[in-house]
Amino acid sequence: xxxxxxxxxxxxxxxxxxxxxxxxxxxxxxxxxxxxxxxxxxxxxxxxxxxxxxxxxxxxxxxxxxxxxxxxxxxxxxxxxxxxxxxxxxxxxxxxxxxxxxxxxxxxxxxxxxxxxxxxxxxxxxxxxxxxxxxxxxxxxxxxxxxxxxxxxxxxxxxxxxxxxxxxxxxxxxxxxxxxxxxxxxxxxxxxxxxxxxxxxxxxxxxxxxxxxxxxxxxxxxxxxxxxxxxxxxxxxxxxxxxxxxxxxxxxxx
Amino acid sequence: xxxxxxxxxxxxxxxxxxxxxxxxxxxxxxxxxxxxxxxxxxxxxxxxxxxxxxxxxxxxxxxxxxxxxxxxxxxxxxxxxxxxxxxxxxxxxxxxxxxxxxxxxxxxxxxxxxxxxxxxxxxxxxxxxxxxxxxxxxxxxxxxxxxxxxxxxxxxxxxxxxxxxxxxxxxxxxxxxxxxxxxxxxxxxxxxxxxxxxxxxxxxxxxxxxxxxxxxxxxxxxxxxxxxxxxxxxxxxxxxxxxxxxxxx
Numbered sequence: 001x002x003x004x005x006x007x008x009x010x011x012x013x014x015x016x017x018x019x020x021x022x023x024x025x026x027x028x029x030x031x032x033x034x035x036x037x038x039x040x041x042x043x044x045x046x047x048x049x050x051x052x053x054x055x056x057x058x059x060x061x062x063x064x065x066x067x068x069x070x071x072x073x074x075x076x077x078x079x080x081x082x083x084x085x086x087x088x089x090x091x092x093x094x095x096x097x098x099x100x101x102x103x104x105x106x107x108x109x110x111x112x113x114x115x116x117x118x119x120x121x122x123x124x125x126x127x128x129x130x131x132x133x134x135x136x137x138x139x140x141x142x143x144x145x146x147x148x149x150x151x152x153x154x155x156x157x158x159x160x161x162x163x164x165x166x167x168x169x170x171x172x173x174x175x176x177x178x179x180x181x182x183x184x185x186x187x188x189x190x191x192x193x194x195x196x197x198x199x200x201x202x203x204x205x206x207x208x209x210x211x212x213x214x215x216x217x218x219x220x221x222x223x224x225x226x227x228x229x230x231x232x233x234x235x236x237x238x239x240x241x242x243x244x245x246x247x248x249x250x251x252x253x254x
Numbered sequence: 255x256x257x258x259x260x261x262x263x264x265x266x267x268x269x270x271x272x273x274x275x276x277x278x279x280x281x282x283x284x285x286x287x288x289x290x291x292x293x294x295x296x297x298x299x300x301x302x303x304x305x306x307x308x309x310x311x312x313x314x315x316x317x318x319x320x321x322x323x324x325x326x327x328x329x330x331x332x333x334x335x336x337x338x339x340x341x342x343x344x345x346x347x348x349x350x351x352x353x354x355x356x357x358x359x360x361x362x363x364x365x366x367x368x369x370x371x372x373x374x375x376x377x378x379x380x381x382x383x384x385x386x387x388x389x390x391x392x393x394x395x396x397x398x399x400x401x402x403x404x405x406x407x408x409x410x411x412x413x414x415x416x417x418x419x420x421x422x423x424x425x426x427x428x429x430x431x432x433x434x435x436x437x438x439x440x441x442x443x444x445x446x447x448x449x450x451x452x453x454x455x456x457x458x459x460x461x462x463x464x465x466x467x468x469x470x471x472x473x474x475x476x477x478x479x480x481x482x483x484x485x486x487x488x489x490x491x492x493x494x495x496x497x498x499x500x501x502x503x
Contacts, residue, residue: 006374013369021357093348094370095329165276248332252267253275 007100014104018083019111033112034119037067048184056186061124061215066183066207068116073149073203074174076109080153081160081167091251098247102153110146117142124214137213137220145206148232154239161250182207202231256341257422257453258304258327263336265297265322265477296322297333298477304455304470306341309448311468311485312457313492318474320457324348324424327455342421342453345371350411350428356400360391363399364414371418381417388439389413409436416443423447425456429463441467461489 023029041064048054048063056062083105084091084098091098124131160166181204182190190198199205205228209220268291297319304310312320325331327338328346353370354363364385368378386392389409391402399407412428429440444467447454458464464471464485471488473481481488 009375010369010372012375013366017355017358017366021355089349090353090370092330093346093352095344095346096370163275163277163280165278169277252331 007097010096011100011104011107014100015107015111018079018105018108022108030112030115034116037064037071037116040067040071044184054185058129058215061120061127061129062211063184064120064123065211065214066181068113068120069145069207069210070178070181070183070203071116072109072113072145073152074178075112076106076149077152077156078167078170078174079105079109080157081170084157084161088251098157098251099243102150102157102243106146106150106153109149121214129215131214132217134213134217134219138210140225141206141210141213144228144232147236148202148206151232151236151239154243155235158243158246158250162246162253177201177203180204200231202228202235205231255306256303257306257308258302258338258340258455260303260327260338261301261336263297263300263323263326263333263338264295265319265326265331266334267294267296268292269294295477297326299336300474300477300479301336302472302479302482304453306453307448307451308470309454309456309468311464311471311488312455312474313459313461313464313471313488314474317476319477320474321348321426322477323474324426324455324457327422328424340422344422344424345418345420346424346426347415347428348424348426350408350415354399354407354411357398359396359398360386360402360410361395364410367411367414368417371415373414373417377417385410385413385417388416405436412436412440412443420452422453423455425454427457427459429458429460461493465489 023032041060044063044067045060049059080102083101087101090096091101156166156170160170163169180198180201187195187198187204187208205224209224209228212218212220270291300319300323312323314320322331324346325348326333327340328344328348330346330348351367353367355366358366361382364382365375365378369375373381383392386395389406389412391406391410394402394406402410429437444454448467456464456468468485470483471485472479473488473492481491
């Protein structure tokens with residue numbers, strides 16, 4: 001009964017649709033999404049560098065790299081809590097796998113992330129910094145990050161289909177997660193006895209290693225990378241299992 | 255040869271007495287131990303077979319389970335009990351303009367809708383003009399869909415839909431849209447599908463249409479398959495109210 005169908009075209013069309021609609025009708029269009037990390041950078045820089053005097057060297061690039069990685073995670077997962085409901089008609093009236101709605105939603109956010117990351121690297125060089133070949137590690141970290149976002153999206157998409165208030169819970173959770181990720185501060189500021197737990201946060205691990213690779217020309221430890229990969233793999237498998245089990249049943253409830 | 259073979263399909267919906275749609279309410283419900291359900295059977299023990307090339311009508315009142323049956327056969331929802339087997343690829347066309355977006359132009363919508371239907375991008379590009387002409391909206395290809403009338407939108411969707419080539423078509427009330435000029439166009443496409451030996455399941459409240467095009471017809475009532483026979487007999491039964499206490503319509 002099943003004929004293997006090529007869903008690449010559909011994923012392309014859906015992610016392009018979301019991309020177009022997201023910035024549709026706004027004067028600045030796509031620039032809003034590029035503006036957002038820089039607005040955040042401006043605010044956090046003034047507050048933490050000038051008011052609170054955090055004293056981290058090259059704080060502007062330190063902060064910006066963290067913000068860009070964080071924004072991708074936050075935007076893509078938030079989208080996935082809303083996208084299933086937004087595509088309810090499509091899911092309820094066609095036999096397309098709900099999986100592709102999640103995939104296209106993540107891809108859509110990924111393009112914004114790639115553009116902002118490109119701008120970051122350009123700025124980095126313009127500001128007179130330079131990186132060595134350790135920057136290649138960034139590629140690996142981006143792949144890990146995409147899998148992490150994808151895994152989390154697979155877990156929360158069914159939850160948001162079943163519980164209408166889940167997106168508010170996710171908003172609050174993201175706010176909390178933002179502060180347990182070393183975006184505005186250094187992870188070495190975290191008290192030693194909590195550090196072991198703190199470093200279970202995969203987003204924190206990715207941010208730390210990305211800074212090592214780009215800002216400090218320092219190749220992350222293989223052991224640490226393996227632990228990050230392991231945590232992300234666990235989340236991905238959990239996501240696949242949960243999504244597979246519940247997505248069909250929850251479509252009826254949308 | 256049987257193209258559709260359905261055995262004892264049952265679909266039960268659980269309707270909570272107090273519908274809990276938020277995590278907060280659910281948690282509260284568990285704490286107070288108040289989660290009670292009522293079962294609603296949309297389909298009960300429905301078994302039937304359809305042969306290759308047959309056109310089968312589905313009739314019955316609103317809520318009798320017609321659409322649920324098509325959704326199950328199309329793989330959109332799973333039956334609670336029972337099983338079915340389909341020979342070939344089934345295309346559930348439950349609504350014409352699924353996935354259409356009013357902020358996109360007609361052309362952009364066709365690319366999206368074509369992708370939803372599973373038509374390769376290259377093929378969509380080749381057929382674009384033909385589709386727009388068939389729908390009679392060639393002049394408006396760069397117009398946003400929000401400026402289209404509902405009839406024009408339906409025609410556009412229909413024109414794209416008929417570019418697909420499934421073995422089994424599951425059609426839900428698709429002739430209910432369109433004006434007097436467009437319906438004959440739909441019917442001719444429908445005839446063409448029949449001629450090419452496609453197996454078709456169609457629901458409609460238009461008994462004339464069913465009588466004219468369907469070889470056999472099923473009558474559903476409250477989720478039960480009451481009758482599955484030659485179209486003429488089923489429609490006679492349905493119209494003349496031999497249906498006992500439920501027939502006072």
